[in-house]
Amino acid sequence: MALRDELGPYFGEFGGRFVPESLIAALDELAAAYETTKLDPSFAAELTHLHKTYTGRPSIITDVPRFAQHAGGARIILKREDLNHTGSHKINNVLGQALLAKRLGKKRVIAETGAGQHGVATATAAALFGLECVVYMGEVDTERQALNVARMRLLGAEVIPVTNGSRTLKDAINEALRDWVTNVDTTHYLLGTVAGPHPFPVMVRDFHKIIGEEARAQVLELTGRLPDAVAACVGGGSNAIGIFHAFLDDPSVALYGFEAAGRGIDTPEHAATLTLGRPGVLHGARSYMLQDSDGQTMESHSISAGLDYPGVGPEHSWLKDLGRATYRPVTDVEAMDALRLLSRTEGIIPAIETAHGLAGALELGKELGPEAIILVNLSGRGDKDMQTAAEYFGILDGAVK
Amino acid sequence: MTSLVETGIDTAKVKTGGALIGYLPLGFPTVDASVEAAITIARNGCDVLELGLPYSDPVMDGLVIQRATTVALENGFRISDAFSALEQITADVETPTLVMTYWNPVLAYGVEKFAQQLKAAGGAGLITPDLIPDEAKLWFDASNEYDLDRVFLAAPSSSKDRLQRAIEVSRGFVYAVSTMGITGTRSDVDTAALGLVERLRALGADHVGVGLGISTPAQVSEVLSYADGAIVGSALVQALAAGGVEALAQKALELASGKPLQRS
Numbered sequence: 001m002a003l004r005d006e007l008g009p010y011f012g013e014f015g016g017r018f019v020p021e022s023l024i025a026a027l028d029e030l031a032a033a034y035e036t037t038k039l040d041p042s043f044a045a046e047l048t049h050l051h052k053t054y055t056g057r058p059s060i061i062t063d064v065p066r067f068a069q070h071a072g073g074a075r076i077i078l079k080r081e082d083l084n085h086t087g088s089h090k091i092n093n094v095l096g097q098a099l100l101a102k103r104l105g106k107k108r109v110i111a112e113t114g115a116g117q118h119g120v121a122t123a124t125a126a127a128l129f130g131l132e133c134v135v136y137m138g139e140v141d142t143e144r145q146a147l148n149v150a151r152m153r154l155l156g157a158e159v160i161p162v163t164n165g166s167r168t169l170k171d172a173i174n175e176a177l178r179d180w181v182t183n184v185d186t187t188h189y190l191l192g193t194v195a196g197p198h199p200f201p202v203m204v205r206d207f208h209k210i211i212g213e214e215a216r217a218q219v220l221e222l223t224g225r226l227p228d229a230v231a232a233c234v235g236g237g238s239n240a241i242g243i244f245h246a247f248l249d250d251p252s253v254a255l256y257g258f259e260a261a262g263r264g265i266d267t268p269e270h271a272a273t274l275t276l277g278r279p280g281v282l283h284g285a286r287s288y289m290l291q292d293s294d295g296q297t298m299e300s301h302s303i304s305a306g307l308d309y310p311g312v313g314p315e316h317s318w319l320k321d322l323g324r325a326t327y328r329p330v331t332d333v334e335a336m337d338a339l340r341l342l343s344r345t346e347g348i349i350p351a352i353e354t355a356h357g358l359a360g361a362l363e364l365g366k367e368l369g370p371e372a373i374i375l376v377n378l379s380g381r382g383d384k385d386m387q388t389a390a391e392y393f394g395i396l397d398g399a400v401k
Numbered sequence: 402m403t404s405l406v407e408t409g410i411d412t413a414k415v416k417t418g419g420a421l422i423g424y425l426p427l428g429f430p431t432v433d434a435s436v437e438a439a440i441t442i443a444r445n446g447c448d449v450l451e452l453g454l455p456y457s458d459p460v461m462d463g464l465v466i467q468r469a470t471t472v473a474l475e476n477g478f479r480i481s482d483a484f485s486a487l488e489q490i491t492a493d494v495e496t497p498t499l500v501m502t503y504w505n506p507v508l509a510y511g512v513e514k515f516a517q518q519l520k521a522a523g524g525a526g527l528i529t530p531d532l533i534p535d536e537a538k539l540w541f542d543a544s545n546e547y548d549l550d551r552v553f554l555a556a557p558s559s560s561k562d563r564l565q566r567a568i569e570v571s572r573g574f575v576y577a578v579s580t581m582g583i584t585g586t587r588s589d590v591d592t593a594a595l596g597l598v599e600r601l602r603a604l605g606a607d608h609v610g611v612g613l614g615i616s617t618p619a620q621v622s623e624v625l626s627y628a629d630g631a632i633v634g635s636a637l638v639q640a641l642a643a644g645g646v647e648a649l650a651q652k653a654l655e656l657a658s659g660k661p662l663q664r665s
């Protein structure tokens with residue numbers, strides 16, 4: 001069987017459903033609805049039309065030669081998901097799930113968000129389809145991504161800051177799950193990454209695989225061949241699986257995921273789940289996760305809210321163990337350097353999440369040499385990160401370095 | 402191969418018309434104090450104990466229990482503390498004692514090792530809120546080997562097939578979730594509970610406990626008019642948090658006054 005054909009609920013020994021019984025009926029309903037709509041040409045047509053007229057798909061690819069000079073001269077090509085409406089890849093999944101929620105007759109959608117990009121995309125779709133929308137966001141993240149909180153509110157969503165636990169993405173997911181257990185009759189949980197119980201990892205992947213499908217054809221057309229490597233940042237893993245998927249069965253294409261090493265993998269302050277974690281159960285699926293010897297989830301740390309998560313989607317755990325994809329850590333400092341470098345050499349300001357993938361690509365280029373072609377998923381734009389970046393680089397007025 | 406919890410429930414049914422099943426978190430406010438608290442409710446009307454293992458990501462729990470388990474973890478609670486606490490509790494009272502735990506701590510500790518030490522500490526078995534029978538192969542094996550009870554959940558939304566499966570694989574009782582929701586106190590117990598218990602009975606369930614939202618003697622009384630056990634958690638935790646073991650003893654007695662037959 002081709003790797004691309006894996007349909008869940010398990011990816012090898014990863015995935016499954018580790019959730020309260022109260023959610024099983026809803027997950028079954030969702031899985032069945034997803035199976036039917038997947039085969040329904042009118043659903044595909046509706047989504048394609050939306051992507052064309054609303055998201056702005058297909059997203060372009062961009063050669064970045066000035067940036068690539070810093071990568072040993074390898075050719076680097078960016079897949080520009082930052083140009084999608086709302087500014088990141090997250091909208092691909094959100095529009096798919098929102099259409100599905102409508103077909104299920106759900107009037108209310110809830111979402112978790114870290115960086116706020118998924119929350120903004122969900123609030124956007126809710127506005128577009130006239131759905132009630134509640135977004136859970138860790139209190140720490142509401143502070144570092146304040147601009148996105150304002151965007152969600154302007155779009156008519158209710159943003160609920162989550163004040164328990166580490167007050168980041170992990171706890172936002174817990175709170176969203178509690179809401180869903182309680183309101184499952186009326187509510188669709190619009191999960192924002194390829195984690196969670198089946199069918200989320202498969203369904204979210206399918207809504208994002210358009211990234212790799214477009215990019216594979218675009219790179220072939222531009223260069224006449226497949227890339228040598230495909231790179232993306234990994235939080236829960238949605239943008240990475242989205243760009244990897246079309247290449248899973250191309251053995252000549254190496255796949256690299258870059259996760260957040262925070263202050264370094266030799267410190268306790270990182271989010272390097274696949275590098276340092278062990279398999280366990282978190283948020284409904286078995287996958288690699290950061291945990292202590294008692295199975296308590298450990299707090300993750302990253303300058304990037306969207307990568308600050310101690311878990312990862314089960315398909316990535318599977319690809320890691322199969323050896324099909326390679327996952328490496330990238331520190332805060334390396335990511336911020338790459339963010340500034342892309343801004344200054346190409347006039348493209350990436351999201352801090354995305355910058356982890358760019359930092360990884362700089363290293364890859366040096367390893368693979370000047371003949372190599374590296375495709376990078378530019379998963380999002382950096383507007384939301386201006387506060388963090390300005391403070392980091394000391395470039396706010398009155399704080400000029 | 403007899404179920405400690407089934408025996409406990411059966412005895413309570415004969416004596417008082419139904420069992421009061423009391424939940425408290427281990428390690429709250431400290432490990433020693435949680436031992437005393439568990440013994441207190443066992444001596445004041447609880448027929449079965451359900452002791453929660455504090456966990457970093459308790460998605461089935463409302464704020465009251467979250468707050469308590471967070472305190473326990475901040476105080477450095479370890480799984481090994483659960484077994485030493487259990488040992489002390491079961492040495493002191495005969496009340497059958499289940500541990501309620503999310504699945505990852507058991508996985509991380511080792512399912513077999515966890516079962517073995519649970520048994521050695523006098524524990525009766527596990528309630529596993531985020532483990533459904535479909536994913537429970539390891540736990541079936543370990544609980545069979547160590548002759549432990551295993552309590553699975555049934556929800557108002559569960560299909561007939563799933564209820565059937567929950568009944569087949571549960572030992573001790575089936576935990577009927579009274580409402581679509583998480584733990585916490587509620588002013589009225591959902592009518593969904595009655596319907597769910599009726600469906601479980603029709604499929605042959607002979608030990609059914611109802612939980613989530615039960616916090617008053619009137620609710621205990623109502624639930625025990627159709628179920629075998631009434632499970633109370635947040636109301637006890639609230640009493641313990643606010644007034645220590647004295648308030649806890651009083652709350653347990655008050656809840657026990659809701660049992661249909663009042664003799665002891």
Ligand SMILES: Cc1ncc(COP(=O)(O)O)c(C=O)c1O
Pocket residue numbers: 088089114115116117118192193194233234235236237238239240305306307351353354379380381
């Ligand atoms: C721009 C961007 N890239 C990447 C991520 C990380 O998520 P994932 O790993 O699911 O792509 C986020 C999450 O917030 C994001 O906003």
